[in-house]
Amino acid sequence: MFKFFQNRASKKKKSKGDMKIELKKTELELDPQTISSETKAKRCPKCNRFFAVQAVICDFDSTLLMLTKNNEVELAKPITGSRLDGNTMEVLCSRRLGKGNLCDVYEAFDTSTQDRYIVKVLSESLVWDSKSAKRFVQGAKAAHSLEHENIVRTHSIGTVRAERGKSQPFVVCEYLEGKQLNELITKESLPSVAEVLDIFDGVCAALEYAHGQEVVHGDLKPTNIFLATTGGNVVPKVSDFAVAERLFRELEWDKVCTMTTSIYGCSTYLAPDFIDARLPTAVSDIYSVGCMMYECLTGAPPFTGGNDFVVILAHRDAPPKPFAADYTPKEVADLVLKALEKDPRKRWQSAGEMGQAIRAAKKKYLTMS
Secondary structure: OOOOOOOOOOEEEEOHHHOEEEEOOOOOEEOHHHOOOOOOEEEOOOOOOEEEOOOOEOOOOOOEOEEOOHHHHHHOOOEEEEOOOOOEEEEEEEEEEEEOOOEEEEEEEEOOOOOEEEEEEEOHHHHOOHHHHHHHHHHHHHHHOOOOOOEOOEEEEEEEEOHHHOEEEEEEEEOOOEEEHHHHOOOOOOOOHHHHHHHHHHHHHHHHHHHHOOOOOOOOOHHHEEEEEEOOEEEEEEOOOOOHHHHHOOOOHHHHHHHHHHHHOOOOOOOHHHHHHOOOOHHHHHHHHHHHHHHHHHOOOOOOOOOHHHHHHHHHHOOOOOOOOOOOOHHHHHHHHHHOOOOHHHOOOOHHHHHHHHHHHHHHHHHHO
């Protein structure tokens, strides 16, 4: 079992003249299992070890130490999540993978089975908004019930104690090997037309199932599309269902505008009807799919600008630039442009309908190539 706390053994280091220097065992490292919520401590942001508050640098990698927050100490201990069937699972976060606009992401493992998982913890900046925390939990519960081969599975949900007694919700998701869709979109190369059609056929299948369960995603973007490698095959999987949509529900429009950057990351994939309805819908998910397909085929999103407000206005008023005819077949370009219609009534009316169009275009493309 992985443990954050390690007893440091004495080490010997040779120097010129074969002089031996012995490094003394550190006395300031702390076992996170013994740190109480009232104890002040410091953490190394590089190796994630904990030290007494009087320590300045990490004895292992010489990194400047930072004062810990209560949730960091709690996440260094086993945390318990509730499964859909009422049972519980205990996981231990082994390392931090990154910080998103909405969640902090950790790699973790089940303390009983040693199976690996991903833990997503609601960002501390949103914990103090009780409505946001509540909606995060509601969204996680909705996603918890979704079981589909093209959706990242949510295994359990729970909370850890944050600053000043606040609860910080988390979700435990399946661990996958592969890459995010945005990693395929670079200046040097783009996915092939056939690859794009394969990927979004799976994405539409996920959305068709979720929409049938009355769950709207509301935050579709390339970083939420994971390309899992399973048995030599690549399986597209949609993650973070039912989170952002519920964070926006019932918010005033001026607050939605100011939260666009912090929650969505940017407005690049935001449907224009969201501006009017102020609530994502199944058809606005289809618009976001169109934005991602456009970016995969051209190398850039349909609309860009200096700030979110400019991009939002472009989504509402400006037409996307035409596709390069020598790269994108007409039937593929047409189905993407239909998904990007400003009027939601002119778009594909369901993810299943768009999926059928993608499969038809793929069949025609493969026949001609």
